[in-house]
Amino acid sequence: MKPKSGYAPVNGLNLYYEIHGEGNPLILLHGGLGSVEMVEKALRQLADSRQVIAVDLQAHGRTADIDRPISSEAMADDIAGLVKYLELAKVDLMGYSLGAAVALQTTIRHPEIVRKLVVVSTPCKRSGWYPEVLAAMDQMGPDTAEMMKPSPLYKTYASIAPRPADWTRLVTKVSDAIKKDFDRSKDVAAIKAPTMLVFGDADAVRPEHIIEFFQLLGGGKKDAGWDGSGMSNARLAILPATTHYNIFESSALAPAVIPFLDAPMPAK
Numbered sequence: 001m002k003p004k005s006g007y008a009p010v011n012g013l014n015l016y017y018e019i020h021g022e023g024n025p026l027i028l029l030h031g032g033l034g035s036v037e038m039v040e041k042a043l044r045q046l047a048d049s050r051q052v053i054a055v056d057l058q059a060h061g062r063t064a065d066i067d068r069p070i071s072s073e074a075m076a077d078d079i080a081g082l083v084k085y086l087e088l089a090k091v092d093l094m095g096y097s098l099g100a101a102v103a104l105q106t107t108i109r110h111p112e113i114v115r116k117l118v119v120v121s122t123p124c125k126r127s128g129w130y131p132e133v134l135a136a137m138d139q140m141g142p143d144t145a146e147m148m149k150p151s152p153l154y155k156t157y158a159s160i161a162p163r164p165a166d167w168t169r170l171v172t173k174v175s176d177a178i179k180k181d182f183d184r185s186k187d188v189a190a191i192k193a194p195t196m197l198v199f200g201d202a203d204a205v206r207p208e209h210i211i212e213f214f215q216l217l218g219g220g221k222k223d224a225g226w227d228g229s230g231m232s233n234a235r236l237a238i239l240p241a242t243t244h245y246n247i248f249e250s251s252a253l254a255p256a257v258i259p260f261l262d263a264p265m266p267a268k
Contacts, residue, residue, distance in 0.1 A: 010077075016055065016062035026050050028053065029099025030099050036055070083110075091113060093114055095118075108191065116265075120253070123206075125184060127209070137178045185212075197210065199237075200246075217234035
């Protein structure tokens with residue numbers, strides 16, 4: 001069945017979205033320099049049992065850029081605008097890498113619209129990345145755009161973007177965004193929505209930080225007890241033989257997340 005697609009006018013942006021499947025709505029967000037195509041494998045599995053709304057974020061894919069820096073905060077406000085545009089009350093949110101940072105910020109900035117949150121392969125503070133990953137981020141810039149032209153990311157972008165010549169502009173803006181320091185620990189600790197973290201066992205995020213992130217959400221602080229009564233509302237999945245760069249290609253990703261999304265909301 002062909003998905004419904006359109007453009008939502010939000011915050012001066014024409015935000016591209018696709019709607020797949022039926023049921024409880026889940027907004028699915030791709031990683032940096034990607035598009036809906038980046039999350040296609042998980043999207044198909046997830047859409048078997050729910051409505052999945054996949055989005056091309058600012059300057060990515062089919063969404064043309066505007067005169068605004070790329071930031072997780074601004075893009076979070078775009079997602080809140082999309083929810084309003086589609087006349088949805090509450091949604092589940094799932095994002096990968098940059099998209100996970102946007103999903104996290106949407107939950108922080110607009111908690112009233114988020115039912116459940118799934119964060120895939122992103123830290124809640126910049127130091128959560130391995131040092132070599134941070135060093136690579138710090139070296140990114142306009143020259144990176146030219147070096148990436150043989151990559152599948154560029155080929156997909158060039159085939160769908162309204163202005164393919166904006167590739168360098170996109171890479172430069174993303175490069176500027178990922179160099180900025182951040183620490184969202186206090187905001188994460190205040191999240192009320194049930195949250196699931198998903199990482200690879202060979203991820204770009206340090207395992208020590210993964211545990212810190214999980215504990216900020218209330219998980220991993222004590223034995224849950226024989227009856228599970230001490231279990232928090234936070235969940236953690238570590239996918240085996242999985243990296244930051246192939247986690248959305250993992251056949252284990254959607255099956256790990258679906259039971260969390262399907263579970264009843266915890267009693268208040």
